[in-house]
Amino acid sequence: MKNQLVTLMLSEVPKAVRGKLFKSETQKSGPHYFPSSVPHLMTMSEEKKRVEGREVVFSILGYAPYVLVIQASTELQNIFDQKRTSDWEKKLYDESSNIAKKWGGSADMSEMYSIFEISGYVGDPEQFLVHSSTMASLLKSENLTLDPKEIDYTLSTQIKYARHDLSIIDWDGAFLFDVEGDFGLAVELLTLANLQLLRHRILDRRLDSQIENISKQLMEPEKKRWFPKRKAVATTAKDILERRITWISAFESLERDIKLIGDWYSARFYDLATKKLKIGEWRTAIKEKLDSLDGIYASFVQNFTVSGKEKAEWIEIIAWFILQIGWFVLIILEFLYFTK
Numbered sequence: 293m294k295n296q297l298v299t300l301m302l303s304e305v306p307k308a309v310r311g312k313l314f315k316s317e318t319q320k321s322g323p324h325y326f327p328s329s330v331p332h333l334m335t336m337s338e339e340k341k342r343v344e345g346r347e348v349v350f351s352i353l354g355y356a357p358y359v360l361v362i363q364a365s366t367e368l369q370n371i372f373d374q375k376r377t378s379d380w381e382k383k384l385y386d387e388s389s390n391i392a393k394k395w396g397g398s399a400d401m402s403e404m405y406s407i408f409e410i411s412g413y414v415g416d417p418e419q420f421l422v423h424s425s426t427m428a429s430l431l432k433s434e435n436l437t438l439d440p441k442e443i444d445y446t447l448s449t450q451i452k453y454a455r456h457d458l459s460i461i462d463w464d465g466a467f468l469f470d471v472e473g474d475f476g477l478a479v480e481l482l483t484l485a486n487l488q489l490l491r492h493r494i495l496d497r498r499l500d501s502q503i504e505n506i507s508k509q510l511m512e513p514e515k516k517r518w519f520p521k522r523k524a525v526a527t528t529a530k531d532i533l534e535r536r537i538t539w540i541s542a543f544e545s546l547e548r549d550i551k552l553i554g555d556w557y558s559a560r561f562y563d564l565a566t567k568k569l570k571i572g573e574w575r576t577a578i579k580e581k582l583d584s585l586d587g588i589y590a591s592f593v594q595n596f597t598v599s600g601k602e603k604a605e606w607i608e609i610i611a612w613f614i615l616q617i618g619w620f621v622l623i624i625l626e627f628l629y630f631t632k
Contacts, residue, residue: 294473295371296409297380300483301362301388302490303397309354311336330484331355339391343383350391355487360395362388363483371408372423377430381406401494403486406430406465409475417458417469421447431462449568453557461568481558485565491546492574499581506588543578 311334332355339350346366353361364384371377385404392402408430410420420427428438428446438446449461457470459478466482468475566572 293410294412295368296365296411297368297371297377297384298363298365298407298409298479299381299384299388300403300405300407300479300486301385301392302403302405302483302486303360303362303392303395303399304401304490304494305358305360305392305398306396308357309334309336309360310356311354314353331487333361333480333483341387343380343387348384348387350387352391352395359487359490360392360397361483361487362391363479364388371410372420372426374426374429374435377408378433378435381433401490401497403490403493404464405482405486406433407475407479407482408465408467409473410467410469411471411473411475413469413471416456420469427460427467431460431465431467433464449564451557451561451564459561461565463568463570466565477558478561481562482565485562485569485571488546488566488571489569489574492571492578495542495546496574496578496581499578499585503581503584503588506585540582543575543582546575 314333314335334354334356336352336354338352341348341350343366348364348366351363353363355361364387366380366384368377368380388404389397389399389402393399408427410417413419424443424447425437428443429435431446432438446462447460451459451461457474458467459469460467461482466478468478
């Protein structure tokens, strides 16, 4: 029996990533259009490092334009030895973080995900559920002994393809069981799900920053003027509108870039992974912020319209008073003229 620990680190980097197309081999079903329906993972380079006296290969991959993926793997004697497995996780992530930093990776905008692969066993994979407590703790990256209900909940997201395989998916990691060791497609789909999570987080952060900047700009005190600065106001309105269009386009592209729909194994697996990573909740949060941006634009245009109308009314009132004063002066002058 073979036990393999695979760690994934995805990080936003400042420079565009480039490389050769990465290909994973699998016997599991997927639509014929799969390669064209998902973002392309690229192979860039690799680094070999000594970890506890063992050589570990860190594959440096990437998704265009700015997401770096660092994948490392090592064979373990007993993956259900929680302390030993957790120690190896930490070491691999520490080394991955060092590599990401060299590429300009952002610690805040990173995702880490652990995959525990078991192959070469005899019998059904359900036999390993005797280690359910350890499995749940590893999936949660938790050293505490979890409550039985939490264990059941953690291990409840499962999918099978053949009789002798099983995948258990959670927020921080996944257990993959396959007699033949056919893990390529599952690892790629889990990487894609984490890519989507990271891209949603990046967009959410940028929207927060933009909304804050726009709000500050609109709340800055202005010098009172009788006539509004139409050019400056028009520029601000155009800027808000352009940003809104940009963010809506970016938001829609998140869903458009991955089209895995149907009853294929790959589509069902990816759907489970995205649900566990709460991608739907992130989309809802981003949609609400885009709506807020709409509200800011509408409020700005309305306030400017009202402000211009109010100033026009004041000008009309002042002009009326000037006219009245002129008539009053004219009457006085006429009175003085005829009383001489």
